[in-house]
Amino acid sequence: MIRNHPWRSLLLLVLLSALAWTWAERxxxxxxxxxxxxxxxxxxxxxxxVMEQSDGYCRSYVKQYLPLSELRDDPARARVVARGLGQTRTAVWIGPRQGCRLISGG
Structure with missing residues (x-):
């Protein structure tokens, strides 16, 4: 098979390697x-x-290659909710000495 179809064999080897890597890193x-x-x-x-920067500056600061579907800032509660890739996480400002803490879920 390798001698008759070298490109297919190479493609199969790459595919099997990718599957093995995916399983190892699951x-x-x-x-x-x-x-x-x-x-x-x-x-x-x-x-x-913590750094007391503007909303616009901070939005550009956290901008990633993969876009967020939502980034909501609640200044009254000093709470930020971010949603991306189907996951929602919330961070809340604790105080000047503790900074921000990630809390579970949204």
Whole structure:
């Protein structure tokens, strides 16, 4: 088969390697969707409430290659909600010494 179809054999080898890598990294790949929203919520909260920057500046600061479907700032409660890749994470400002803390869910 290899001698008669070298490109098919190479494609099959690449496909099998990709499947093996995916299986080996399955836990990390499952965690990835939550990382985008968690990072964005925490960094926006820190930018906005710890560093006291403007809303526009902080939105551009946390902008990623993968877009968020929602980034909501609640200044009255010092709370930020970020939603991306189907996951929602919330960060809340605790105080000047503690900064922002990521809390579970939305």
């Amino acid at each position: 836990r990390e790949l499952q965690a990835f969707p939550g990382i985008l929203s968690a990072y964005s919520a925490k960094e926006f909260c820190s930018c906005r409430y």
